[in-house]
Amino acid sequence: MRTAPPIAKVTCPASTGYFPRHRLYRLLDKARKAPVLWITGPPGCGKTALISSYIESRKVPCLWYKVDEADADPATFFYYLGLAAAKAAPRRKKRLPLLTPERMPGLSVFAQRFFEELSSILPIPSLLVLDDCHRVPEDSAFFETLREGISRLAPGIGAVL
16 A cells, blocks of 8 residues: 655645746746756755746646655655655546566666656646756666656656756
8 A cells, every 4th residue: 555755755845935036937938848847056046946936826737746865766766756646636546557676677668658657647738846856866777767757748748857
């Protein structure tokens, strides 16, 4: 039986108290035409605040996922991403597959199929926000797996990293 993920891992941070950044919101509106948006900047500059306040301002449906060091393990990543999907689309009864040991040799194919199924339960348009990707070591399989998966998102579902 699946347990609930830590609430902060799958919840868009509250954007109350932030100054609305209308110029940046307009830039994000234009950038959302691309399938992937990478927001970069030094620690503490407001990347998370920008995207969370944008989502609230524009009322964009989203699946929020806070990446941490444990997500370097693909099974952990897909497990919690599946739980986040259930939170983002609670009316959808479809459960996403688990990455089991026998599926590890085909990780690339698993990632593609997982993200295809994820696309089938998220509303269109929507955003898949993967916050704090820098917490995963660069030499892990995480980024290649993510690239494979994101390439299979349906049109209208954008990824924000």
